[in-house]
Amino acid sequence: MENNGANFPLHFLGNRLEFPPVETANQDGLLAVGGDLSPERLLLAYKSGIFPWFNDDALILWWSPDPRMVLFPKKAKVSKSMRKVLRDDSLTLTQNKYFHEVIEQCAQVERKGQEGTWITSKMKSAYTELHKKGFARSYEVWEDGNLVGGLYGVDLGGVFCGESMFSLRPNASKYAFIKMAQELDAKGYRLIDCQVHTDHLESLGAELIPRKKFMELL
Structure with a gap:
């Protein structure tokens, strides 16, 4: 069984174009917070098995659920x-x-x-x-x-x-x-x-x- 991410802290994204490994997502699939929605970051996200999902008044949330x-x-x-x-x-x-x-x-x-x-x-x-x-x-x-x-x-x-x-x-x-x-x-x-x-x-x-x-x- 894959690590469910329970022992990993939530990753906060800065300006660097990067994401943490998807295996570090928590049990709900939440992987990271923050960053931006630039075309470059979005494409990197999808190519890495990650997608954004958040409410209008919230920080950007990035997800990689298991199972998919x-x-x-x-x-x-x-x-x-x-x-x-x-x-x-x-x-x-x-x-x-x-x-x-x-x-x-x-x-x-x-x-x-x-x-x-x-x-x-x-x-x-x-x-x-x-x-x-x-x-x-x-x-x-x-x-x-x-x-x-x-x-x-x-x-x-x-x-x-x-x-x-x-x-x-x-x-x-x-x-x-x-x-x-x-x-x-x-x-x-x-x-x-x-x-x-x-x-x-x-x-x-x-x-x-x-x-x-x-x-x-x-």
Whole structure:
């Protein structure tokens, strides 16, 4: 079993572009506090198996949970009802065309059991900058000319790190997720990082794996 980090003090980041080893994260996966959301630090974080997650009035928190929720693209589950949705022409998909709108919707759409959003103004600015540099990508779902769903994340090439998704109509985010998984599978991507467990992600085929295995795949 990996060290759960219980004996390690919390690491506070300064200006240096570095992170502590992921094995030093605590039992909840919290690894470090502070630093910034520059494109360079964000890319280093994702390449190191780390992601930011914090509230608007808090310091930046950096996480590397164990186990890690991932989807192997070939294992994406498509239910009978979703197979019908995928065959239907009522929904269409675009990529990387409306990144700003997708991240705004992900921040605004209410979710059951969740108060507020972790997609703060700082986060939106940071990922928009990553998008401009070609690393953050979005998938948009349309119905009758209206944006009804989508998702965004960080594309490392071979690994896609999903950040958030939204639906304004039933199955829209599932449509985006499944279409993305199928595309990435065809391109030979190793996995989609989903970060933490949710029943919704599990229903789509995502699974928990040890952080050590995740780091090897990364």
